[in-house]
Ligand SMILES: [Zn+2]
């Protein structure tokens with residue numbers, strides 16, 4: 112199995128998973144053209160996608176979905192609540208009035224309904240969706256298994272729950288949000304107080320410090336790769352995020368020799384393939 116974060120951050124998120132001829136996209140938050148272009152950079156054809164999974168309806172996770180599926184045949188795996196919210200979301204954020212109808216039309220007969228705790232299969236990959244705490248209507252993290260190898264994609268969520276810690280056990284690669292440095296977020300000038308409170312809340316976004324705490328206290332040390340995702344461009348610094356995670360890994364080193372590699376993902380370019 113191999114995985115690439117095609118792009119991640121508040122401007123758009125998409126993760127590509129490939130195993131034995133099966134290709135699955137988790138989220139389509141960049142423009143369709145950008146997703147197709149970045150897949151091509153990795154030698155992959157978007158037409159060969161076997162499925163698109165949607166974690167939640169926020170624009171940075173499904174803003175490119177409608178246009179992307181127009182030219183593709185693959186189904187969209189989405190919960191009923193997220194589907195409804197996705198169709199209506201554009202009304203709330205003031206996109207053109209006919210966008211809800213276009214979204215509804217685009218998804219007609221194209222969706223497979225998913226539910227937290229109900230595993231499903233796409234080609235050769237088995238997916239296990241589970242609920243994560245965030246402020247959209249129905250929020251998912253996923254683990255994906257192929258040939259006994261498990262990987263996780265865990266984008267927007269506000270805190271690590273017992274369920275999340277359990278689901279991440281035994282993963283060979285983990286894509287996890289490391290959104291902000293708490294100190295940097297507090298001093299960002301451009302964010303109104305309400306936005307800062309939202310990001311810091313238990314239904315907001317995971318901080319570098321939360322990731323470090325999980326790496327010391329919750330992580331089982333099995334993953335060869337931890338990929339930091341959804342880094343804020345104003346309230347984080349990629350190298351600070353990486354050093355915070357690496358320092359946490361070293362803290363646990365006496366018990367678990369640190370063979371885990373921390374990789375950064377970026378808003379504007381895909382990561383190299385991470386092969387497991
Ligand atoms: Zn979100």
Ligand SMILES: [Zn+2]
Nearest residue numbers: 169171172267
């Ligand atoms: Zn997001």
